[in-house]
Amino acid sequence: MKKLNLLALVVATSSLFAANAFAVDLNGKKGIGYVKTLNGVNGFDFQFGTGNLIIEGILGLSLDSPKDNDGMGRTLTLGVGGHFQALRAEAAAWTIGGRINIGNGQAPTPKGLDAPDGVTEFGLSIPTRVYWFPNKHISLFVETGIDIQLVGDKGNVYTSGGEGTYFKLFDTEGSVGMSFWW
Secondary structure, three states, X not given: OHHHHHHHHHHHHHHHHHHXXXXXXXXXXXXXXXXXXXXXOEEEEEEEEEOOEEEEEXXXXXXXXXXXXXXXXXXXXXXXXXXXXXXXXXXXXXXXXXXXXXXXXXXXXXXXXXXXXXXXXXXXXXXXXXXXXXXXXXXXXXXXXXXXXXXXXXXXXXXXXXXXXXXXXXXXOOEEEEEEEO
């Protein structure tokens, strides 16, 4: 086990030194990874760099079938946004952007009951992200910002609480993600 920890330390340290050998230039690059955003959308993250703009699409799907239920619960979430690279360094970038999201879900159906109607939720975010590039093909990021969620009278999909409008200002939980670039 000690050899594995030592190997992980060597790999992490060498990636830090290798990161200084390039500048972050995402123009024409494509990225795929995983993201959990401010507003609760999580799933596959598709990114494309064009100049100083990173265009982003998010697709998430979750299925839930607890043991005592007849029907399967499901949630589909989609997000589309853009992130402007306001500052770039050799192995990091700071962005500010905008994102819209939509989620549709249905809770699992208890035995003997009819399936409930689906629930739809909309949102708008103004995220700010800090990207870190341990090498030119991998990025890790954290995000915070302003988030507005519009929840209908049937309940929510991926935010907590009942109906209404939810507003978060620089959420302390933030969000995280990782992408592979080529």
